[in-house]
């Protein structure tokens with residue numbers, strides 16, 4: 082379910098008329114995603130090139146004042162050759178417009194599918210593209226702080242409270258103390274770039290083993306590149322809801338990354354802690370969403386325990402997995 086707003090064909094035609102993409106041929110709501118409404122729009126084509134576009138209506142979570150950062154980043158990365166969709170600008174040059182009181186953007190459609198159980202070859206490709214993206218984003222002028230660091234995750238879990246967390250799962254309240262410990266040891270001097278910070282398999286489109294697109298940059302921010310690699314490792318390298326670590330996938334991801342950008346010793350030494358912080362970030366946002374989302378809501382809640390298992394795994398095995 083990810084079409085929250087009804088968009089009439091007249092309203093859509095009016096909107097599309099502001100862009101040099103031709104006339105609307107069809108528009109279909111896209112089921113995937115939970116944050117925004119998305120439509121696949123086909124047009125007759127115009128000077129912008131292409132006939133397929135993603136229309137995104139920003140529904141929640143995103144601060145509209147930050148849209149220029151996110152959309153500018155897409156343009157910067159795609160202009161420099163990264164597999165990232167560009168933003169289609171309207172005839173006045175604007176990257177976003179407002180319709181029915183909500184911000185919308187028209188984004189280039191890129192082919193590919195997201196994989197459920199990645200192979201080592203696919204993980205290697207993702208590692209490479211992530212490192213290329215970090216290099217290309219170095220000279221992006223936009224700035225956005227990470228508002229989901231370990232201190233914030235620790236505070237969110239404390240605010241949820243042990244009782245509410247225990248109702249989700251009896252093992253969850255113990256993460257409050259672990260979170261404080263991770264936050265107190267968090268490294269602050271690792272090399273930075275603009276990072277994706279949510280590069281789950283559903284945010285990567287692939288054609289076979291090749292990455293055709295990185296999408297959903299709405300958590301992108303300035304932060305440590307090795308943290309982004311740790312997030313990606315946590316998101317890609319486990320099966321069975323975090324119960325099984327897949328070493329061949331985790332290793333391939335790291336090798337792919339380092340085939341483009343070698344980690345500094347300080348980054349490698351920090352990876353275990355960074356991966357714990359990455360797991361913590363998703364435990365905390367999922368726990369908060371779980372408490373805030375009624376059980377009968379249309380949106381399927383994501384289980385924080387999937388990432389508690391990863392957190393436990395990294396605490397026990399992180400040094401060995403990352404060779405630090």
Ligand SMILES: Nc1ncnc2c1ncn2[C@@H]1O[C@H](COP(=O)(O)OP(=O)(O)OP(=O)(O)O)[C@@H](O)[C@H]1O
Nearest residue numbers: 111113114115116117119135166189190191296297
């Ligand atoms: N540029 C693109 N090219 C092709 N397909 C895309 C593109 N952008 C999005 N999609 C499709 O739309 C779906 C939803 O997009 P996305 O994941 O960005 O939704 P969302 O609601 O914004 O995000 P979230 O996953 O955070 O809820 C994707 O799974 C993908 O199938």
Ligand SMILES: N[C@@H](CCO)C(=O)O
Nearest residue numbers: 279281363366367383
């Ligand atoms: N990718 C995240 C959702 C965005 O924060 C998750 O799976 O929890």
